[in-house]
Amino acid sequence: MDRRFMTVLGVSLLFALVVSSVFYTITNRGSGPAKQAQATDTKDLVVTTKPLPVGTTIKPGDVKTIRVPVDQFPKGAYAKVEEVLDRPIVSNILQDEPVMEGRLAARNSGAGLAPIIPVGMRAVTVRVTDVSAVAGFVMPGMRVDVLVTGRPPNGNDTITTTVLQNVTVLSSGTTIQPDARGQAMQAPSVTLLATPEQAEVLTLAGNEGRIQLVLRNGNDQDQKMTSGKTVSQLYGFGRPPGSPEPSERPKRVWRPAPVMVAPAPIVRAPAPPPPPEQIVVIRGNTRTLETIKSGGSDNSSAPPPNPGPGF
Numbered sequence: 001m002d003r004r005f006m007t008v009l010g011v012s013l014l015f016a017l018v019v020s021s022v023f024y025t026i027t028n029r030g031s032g033p034a035k036q037a038q039a040t041d042t043k044d045l046v047v048t049t050k051p052l053p054v055g056t057t058i059k060p061g062d063v064k065t066i067r068v069p070v071d072q073f074p075k076g077a078y079a080k081v082e083e084v085l086d087r088p089i090v091s092n093i094l095q096d097e098p099v100m101e102g103r104l105a106a107r108n109s110g111a112g113l114a115p116i117i118p119v120g121m122r123a124v125t126v127r128v129t130d131v132s133a134v135a136g137f138v139m140p141g142m143r144v145d146v147l148v149t150g151r152p153p154n155g156n157d158t159i160t161t162t163v164l165q166n167v168t169v170l171s172s173g174t175t176i177q178p179d180a181r182g183q184a185m186q187a188p189s190v191t192l193l194a195t196p197e198q199a200e201v202l203t204l205a206g207n208e209g210r211i212q213l214v215l216r217n218g219n220d221q222d223q224k225m226t227s228g229k230t231v232s233q234l235y236g237f238g239r240p241p242g243s244p245e246p247s248e249r250p251k252r253v254w255r256p257a258p259v260m261v262a263p264a265p266i267v268r269a270p271a272p273p274p275p276p277e278q279i280v281v282i283r284g285n286t287r288t289l290e291t292i293k294s295g296g297s298d299n300s301s302a303p304p305p306n307p308g309p310g311f
Contacts (some may be wrong), residue, residue, distance in 0.1 A: 042067040045098055046078040052093045055113065058084050063099060076101040088115035113171060113191065122199045123170050125191045126206050128213060138190055142169045143218050146192075146202065150209025160212075161228030163201050166221060168193040 044065040052062060063081055077098045078084050084099050091103040105115030117123050126146075128138075138144060146164040151157070171191040190213065194202060205211055277292045 041070050043070050043073050044079045045073060046081055046084055047096050047098050048093050049095070051095050052089050054089055054092055054116065056089045058087055058089065058099075058104075060085060074098050074100065090115050116170060117193065120195070122194055122196055123191050124194050124199045124202045125189050126202055126211050127188060128190050128211065129188075138169055138172060138213055138215060140169055140171050141218075143167065143216050143220075144169060144192070145214040145216055146205065147212040147214060148205040148209040149212065150205075157230040157232050159228050159230045162214075162224075162226050163205055164194070164198055165223050166216065167198070 045068045046063050046065055049062060049064050052058065056062075060081070063084055065079075065081060073079075077100055084104060087107050088105040089103060090105050093099065093103055113123060143166050145162055146167060147160055148163050149158065149160040152159065169190060170193050173189060192202065202211075278289055279292060281288045281290050
């Protein structure tokens with residue numbers, strides 16, 4: 001093999017080795033401090049020491065701090081325990097879960113149900129039975145329609161109508177969170193989230209009629225307009241299907257009754273006398289027509305019959 005070729009090949013390999021070494025050294029110098037800084041740059045994060053349900057006020061033993069990398073610090077989390085103490089919880093927090101701003105109410109806003117009520121809304125409690133509360137399956141967080149049954153003023157029939165739709169359930173009895181097993185809860189009252197106007201409707205309905213809660217799908221946001229049903233309609237004596245509502249029916253206009261005039265008496269002409277009974281009499285070559293009077297025949301005008309020969 002040519003010695004010159006071997007020399008050129010050896011120099012090329014040596015040059016490549018030197019360039020690779022220099023590049024590797026420069027790369028390690030640039031990334032080493034950054035990785036070390038990234039590994040050591042951490043921050044405190046407030047997490048819970050146990051599960052905290054809705055309505056609980058955070059105490060010092062309920063939270064702690066842990067160190068996490070800065071780039072993994074959640075948005076809206078807290079770094080100091082003092083920032084979350086004495087604040088009510090409006091959404092359940094699991095154990096070792098970061099305490100987020102959206103799960104806490106303002107400090108001194110009260111405990112229990114009060115922090116859950118949004119600004120401008122009201123919590124209204126209505127008395128229910130096992131049937132009207134859908135057999136206990138109306139639990140916090142669900143949505144219901146409110147029906148009321150009663151007799152309107154000056155009304156002659158009992159009516160059931162829907163007064164509110166898509167209302168959120170805040171609590172069932174004294175429970176403000178649903179059962180983890182999804183079982184029915186027997187409660188004598190249900191607290192609903194309503195506007196001030198809806199709160200008036202619920203209060204009036206509870207005092208003047210009987211309330212029935214109707215459970216609905218949480219994803220169903222449609223509002224169905226109904227006219228209500230009366231007892232007469234229930235048994236088939238009410239307004240027939242397809243007929244206009246009472247408010248849509250045309251108003252009746254009063255008109256005076258027409259004057260009735262007696263018709264003139266009908267004078268009937270006497271019936272004509274019946275035609276006389278007549279017979280045809282043939283005497284020899286003579287043919288005559290004779291009339292028979294009632295009570296016997298009148299033969300006085302007829303000539304005597306011909307006795308014929310032998311008399």
